[in-house]
Amino acid sequence: MRVLITGSNGQLGSEIKEIATKYSKLDFIFKDLPELDICNFEALQAFIMDNNINAIINCAAYTAVDKAEEDAEIAEKVNSKGVINIVNALQTVNGKLIHISTDYVFDGDHFLPYKETDPVSPIGVYGETKRAGELAVINSDIDSIVIRTSWLYSAYGNNFVKTMMRLGKEKKKLKVIFDQIGTPTFAGDLANTCLAILSNEQNRIDKAGKVYHFSNEGVASWYDFATAVMKINKLDCEVLPIETKDYPTLAKRPHYSVLNKAKIKQNFKITIPYWRDSLEGCIQKLNS
Numbered sequence: 001m002r003v004l005i006t007g008s009n010g011q012l013g014s015e016i017k018e019i020a021t022k023y024s025k026l027d028f029i030f031k032d033l034p035e036l037d038i039c040n041f042e043a044l045q046a047f048i049m050d051n052n053i054n055a056i057i058n059c060a061a062y063t064a065v066d067k068a069e070e071d072a073e074i075a076e077k078v079n080s081k082g083v084i085n086i087v088n089a090l091q092t093v094n095g096k097l098i099h100i101s102t103d104y105v106f107d108g109d110h111f112l113p114y115k116e117t118d119p120v121s122p123i124g125v126y127g128e129t130k131r132a133g134e135l136a137v138i139n140s141d142i143d144s145i146v147i148r149t150s151w152l153y154s155a156y157g158n159n160f161v162k163t164m165m166r167l168g169k170e171k172k173k174l175k176v177i178f179d180q181i182g183t184p185t186f187a188g189d190l191a192n193t194c195l196a197i198l199s200n201e202q203n204r205i206d207k208a209g210k211v212y213h214f215s216n217e218g219v220a221s222w223y224d225f226a227t228a229v230m231k232i233n234k235l236d237c238e239v240l241p242i243e244t245k246d247y248p249t250l251a252k253r254p255h256y257s258v259l260n261k262a263k264i265k266q267n268f269k270i271t272i273p274y275w276r277d278s279l280e281g282c283i284q285k286l287n288s
């Protein structure tokens with residue numbers, strides 16, 4: 001199977017690149033801007049046809065949550081129209097799609113981990129545009145799934161872990177929000193899951209409903225996450241818990257966005273590492 005990874009220079013795309021050789025049944029083509037823009041339908045369709053693409057893992061997205069509030073048009077273009085283009089282009093070759101979405105489609109007004117069947121209600125532009133992208137996939141008849149994930153970090157790109165490591169070396173004290181609860185997800189674990197699903201020929205990937213939830217196991221606040229980064233790195237920086245109201249941002253974020261992963265574990269027979277174990281692995285890699 002020939003698999004196109006769109007947005008391949010981002011966190012998830014880069015982690016897929018790193019493990020790609022472990023999946024010998026899959027033949028990969030990695031593309032990102034400016035070479036392949038998912039917003040350009042003609043170019044995308046021609047690329048898929050010319051290169052005999054059978055499947056896409058869409059890692060391309062507009063992910064700047066705060067900037068999206070002021071840049072709604074471009075966020076909509078990439079996260080919604082770009083996904084419609086991918087769906088339409090795959091339709092012509094009968095291709096498969098794994099599309100990645102976000103916990104930010106929920107409003108956070110919950111106290112139990114969100115199931116795939118729970119109602120969505122995004123509270124910001126990023127979440128709204130990602131929901132529109134989900135709907136393009138859900139309403140299509142191509143062999144496709146949407147995997148919602150949360151709090152993604154990796155050895156690549158900019159992310160919370162790297163920011164905490166930098167600030168932990170520069171500062172003696174750091175204030176971090178403790179009233180937003182979710183689960184950190186190592187992009188390498190998500191990458192493995194996507195490739196395991198795609199490489200198993202038994203998996204008609206849209207079986208049992210198209211939406212799946214994936215994060216690492218466990219629960220944390222951003223304060224817990226930051227504290228773990230400092231401890232694992234043995235950094236002498238005190239993390240102080242603060243409330244969301246004391247750290248104003250352009251975009252509102254859900255107070256609670258823990259995802260229930262029972263469906264993906266059952267349907268695809270996968271096991272998911274505990275968030276702190278995966279964090280240790282990623283930090284070890286960053287420090288080596």
Ligand SMILES: NC(=O)c1ccc[n+]([C@@H]2O[C@H](COP(=O)([O-])OP(=O)(O)OC[C@H]3O[C@@H](n4cnc5c(N)ncnc54)[C@H](OP(=O)(O)O)[C@@H]3O)[C@@H](O)[C@H]2O)c1
Nearest residue numbers: 007009010011012037038060061063100102149150151152
């Ligand atoms: N990061 C998180 O915390 C998080 C949480 C939950 C869900 N997710 C979802 O997980 C997925 C992967 O996220 P990530 O953190 O790996 O994202 P990322 O690091 O921001 O990577 C996204 C990649 O897509 C590229 N891109 C942007 N517009 C494009 C276009 N029109 N055509 C082709 N490529 C384009 C970006 O290029 P430029 O950098 O040049 O723009 C970037 O290389 C996304 O769907 C995201 O919404 C992320």
